[in-house]
Amino acid sequence: MSISNDQAQAYWSENLRIIMTYLAIWFVVSYGCGILFVEQLDAIQFFGFPLGFWFGQQGSIFVFVGLIWAYVASMNKLDEKYDVHE
Amino acid sequence: MSLDLLTYLFIGGSFALYIGIAIWARAGSTKEFYVAGGGVPPVANGMATAADWMSAASFISLAGLISFIGRDGSAYLMGWTGGYVLLALLLAPYLRKFGKFTVPDFVGDRYYSSTARTIAVVCTIVISFTYVAGQMRGVGIVFSRYLHVDINTGVVIGMAIVFFYAVLGGMKGITYTQVAQYCVLILAFTVPAFFLSAQITGHILPQTGLGATLESGQSVLATLDKLSMDLGFAQYTAGKKSTIDIFFLTVALMCGTAGLPHVIVRFFTVPRVKDARTSAGWALIFIAILYTSVPGVAGFGRVNLIQTINGADNAGTEYSQMPVWFKNWENAGLLAWNDRNGDGKVQYAAGAAFEGKGGKPSFTDERGENNQRLTSNAIASADFDAGKQPFANEVYVDRDIMVLANPEIAQLPNWVIALVAAGAVAAALSTAAGLLLVISTAISHDLMKKTINPNITDKQELMYARLAAIVAICIAGYFGINPPGFVAQVVALAFGLACASVFPAIVMGIFYKRMNTQGAIAGMLTGLVSTVLYMWYFVWGGGTPDEYFMGISPGGFGTVGMILHFVVAFVVASMTPEPPKEIQDIVEDLRIPRGAGTAHAH
Numbered sequence: 001m002s003i004s005n006d007q008a009q010a011y012w013s014e015n016l017r018i019i020m021t022y023l024a025i026w027f028v029v030s031y032g033c034g035i036l037f038v039e040q041l042d043a044i045q046f047f048g049f050p051l052g053f054w055f056g057q058q059g060s061i062f063v064f065v066g067l068i069w070a071y072v073a074s075m076n077k078l079d080e081k082y083d084v085h086e
Numbered sequence: 087m088s089l090d091l092l093t094y095l096f097i098g099g100s101f102a103l104y105i106g107i108a109i110w111a112r113a114g115s116t117k118e119f120y121v122a123g124g125g126v127p128p129v130a131n132g133m134a135t136a137a138d139w140m141s142a143a144s145f146i147s148l149a150g151l152i153s154f155i156g157r158d159g160s161a162y163l164m165g166w167t168g169g170y171v172l173l174a175l176l177l178a179p180y181l182r183k184f185g186k187f188t189v190p191d192f193v194g195d196r197y198y199s200s201t202a203r204t205i206a207v208v209c210t211i212v213i214s215f216t217y218v219a220g221q222m223r224g225v226g227i228v229f230s231r232y233l234h235v236d237i238n239t240g241v242v243i244g245m246a247i248v249f250f251y252a253v254l255g256g257m258k259g260i261t262y263t264q265v266a267q268y269c270v271l272i273l274a275f276t277v278p279a280f281f282l283s284a285q286i287t288g289h290i291l292p293q294t295g296l297g298a299t300l301e302s303g304q305s306v307l308a309t310l311d312k313l314s315m316d317l318g319f320a321q322y323t324a325g326k327k328s329t330i331d332i333f334f335l336t337v338a339l340m341c342g343t344a345g346l347p348h349v350i351v352r353f354f355t356v357p358r359v360k361d362a363r364t365s366a367g368w369a370l371i372f373i374a375i376l377y378t379s380v381p382g383v384a385g386f387g388r389v390n391l392i393q394t395i396n397g398a399d400n401a402g403t404e405y406s407q408m409p410v411w412f413k414n415w416e417n418a419g420l421l422a423w424n425d426r427n428g429d430g431k432v433q434y435a436a437g438a439a440f441e442g443k444g445g446k447p448s449f450t451d452e453r454g455e456n457n458q459r460l461t462s463n464a465i466a467s468a469d470f471d472a473g474k475q476p477f478a479n480e481v482y483v484d485r486d487i488m489v490l491a492n493p494e495i496a497q498l499p500n501w502v503i504a505l506v507a508a509g510a511v512a513a514a515l516s517t518a519a520g521l522l523l524v525i526s527t528a529i530s531h532d533l534m535k536k537t538i539n540p541n542i543t544d545k546q547e548l549m550y551a552r553l554a555a556i557v558a559i560c561i562a563g564y565f566g567i568n569p570p571g572f573v574a575q576v577v578a579l580a581f582g583l584a585c586a587s588v589f590p591a592i593v594m595g596i597f598y599k600r601m602n603t604q605g606a607i608a609g610m611l612t613g614l615v616s617t618v619l620y621m622w623y624f625v626w627g628g629g630t631p632d633e634y635f636m637g638i639s640p641g642g643f644g645t646v647g648m649i650l651h652f653v654v655a656f657v658v659a660s661m662t663p664e665p666p667k668e669i670q671d672i673v674e675d676l677r678i679p680r681g682a683g684t685a686h687a688h
Contacts, residue, residue: 048297
């Protein structure tokens with residue numbers, strides 16, 4: 001390991017914070033919009049779909065794709081910042 | 087050109103391509119056999135992962151399932167895609183950094199215990215076998231319909247093809263074959279979806295087509311709701327399952343996806359940690375192309391099916407006037423008609439037309455007065471609830487035919503139908519090959535090399551891997567020819583086990599340094615045993631739905647098993663000594679991306 005212990009700890013805790021942020025979005029979109037609050041959202045029409053139905057069957061998937069790529073970008077930046085990239 | 091000739095051409099041509107790639111990319115060393123030498127570019131790995139992941143279930147069954155259950159299908163759509171977020175964020179980069187070949191490798195080394203390794207091997211083998219059985223069946227169904235051979239011959243042909251490239255090529259051959267298979271299967275899924283969507287809604291993309299407004303002035307979804315309710319079915323956009331059941335099912339499918347060994351192992355094949363993250367992103371894009379088309383295909387297929395069978399006047403169609411696809415699928419045994427009111431018309435509505443579980447027809451060899459196939463379990467009475475529907479249901483439609491029959495129902499050109507057949511075969515074969523590889527690796531590497539006899543040479547290990555692949559193919563073929571009674575439940579079991587046993591063990595191995603052998607073993611056994619017992623009781627042991635724990639169906643119980651796993655593991659670990667220093671150092675090390683190098687040879 002080329003970096004100091006403190007650096008490694010700081011890297012890890014920033015990493016955890018990034019993961020928690022993205023997982024929070026992941027949870028709200030899939031379990032929130034797609035399952036728990038569907039009935040309220042279904043009252044809203046979205047391009048011909050009841051909004052809750054759209055989140056459950058399509059919208060959440062688009063958000064998942066966006067989340068992974070945003071995570072990739074965040075981590076690449078973090079790796080550079082702590083000079084642990086390859 | 088006739089449909090038969092085109093189908094032979096498409097399927098034959100795709101097989102020639104797969105075999106050609108297998109010969110070009112055959113494996114020479116164990117490292118090439120297990121992880122393709124660790125040098126697969128992320129985009130290619132993303133495609134291979136997508137093909138590996140999207141099985142006959144995704145290609146053939148998912149749209150059919152949603153077509154029939156509507157809103158509740160969300161659990162599968164979200165569950166089977168949302169798992170990739172967990173993979174990318176929680177597992178893939180760290181496992182790549184760890185740099186071994188298999189899931190049992192990680193569990194065994196991280197928990198410094200061959201008991202833990204052996205439990206992981208058992209989980210891997212059970213999960214992969216339950217999963218592969220369904221694939222071989224899928225190949226059989228497609229061959230029997232399009233090549234006019236019986237299902238068993240179809241399974242044997244599929245076995246021979248998989249044998250050729252999995253045994254020869256190992257991971258390297260499989261990866262590049264899967265890239266080709268992804269291209270075939272995604273074309274085969276999206277081309278008819280575009281056609282269908284354009285035909286019904288005027289939108290080319292099924293993603294927006296499902297929200298379109300039809301000539302009648304009603305939206306597609308409102309039309310579906312009305313058609314369904316007029317015939318006594320539940321409203322398409324309303325859920326039937328309880329919220330808690332859907333919630334638990336979705337968690338089980340997501341965490342199960344992230345814990346499936348044949349998916350995880352794909353992330354060992356890329357050169358760097360960074361590439362592991364990127365290839366999860368690519369994989370999900372490639373998967374999303376299919377998954378976001380599925381709701382459209384399901385909806386359009388449902389409208390087409392109802393309108394074709396019941397006719398423009400919604401009163402049914404004379405059997406003699408039914409299109410040829412109806413009779414083809416009837417001959418394949420996946421459609422059946424029971425003329426309950428004796429009017430010679432085929433009528434489709436809610437309710438079963440045949441006795442017994444699932445309303446499945448048992449065909450006899452005889453033909454009726456309209457030349458329809460007769461069954462031994464047709465419901466004789468023509469009673470129905472006149473308050474709910476206009477006539478009694480006379481039709482059995484197997485959910486699995488929706489995707490395959492869709493192009494025929496919509497009268498698309500023959501080459502589209504042939505393409506769909508080739509795509510279905512590609513989907514089933516790519517997944518089967520990935521699973522067989524995981525099984526053979528678990529046996530040759532984790533069991534022979536790491537547990538039983540560490541002294542075998544690389545060459546011997548490779549020979550064991552190929553032998554194990556051959557045995558695994560034969561067993562998978564046996565399950566394909568004699569499928570276990572409840573294929574859907576068996577697949578649910580695979581996800582439940584992955585969710586309750588593999589996923590938590592790996593996550594804690596990375597994120598909780600204090601987790602030790604005792605905690606991991608206790609946790610894995612708790613997750614494994616509780617999930618198996620619960621499913622066993624409700625699927626085979628005669629349990630009834632009103633006995634469900636908190637209303638959770640067996641498919642969602644993996645989530646409960648996972649929670650138990652975490653709790654038991656924490657409690658046991660806190661009462662036993664912490665793991666040795668060198669293990670804690672390993673955990674520190676796998677959290678830092680730099681220095682992943684190539685997959686370690688042992």
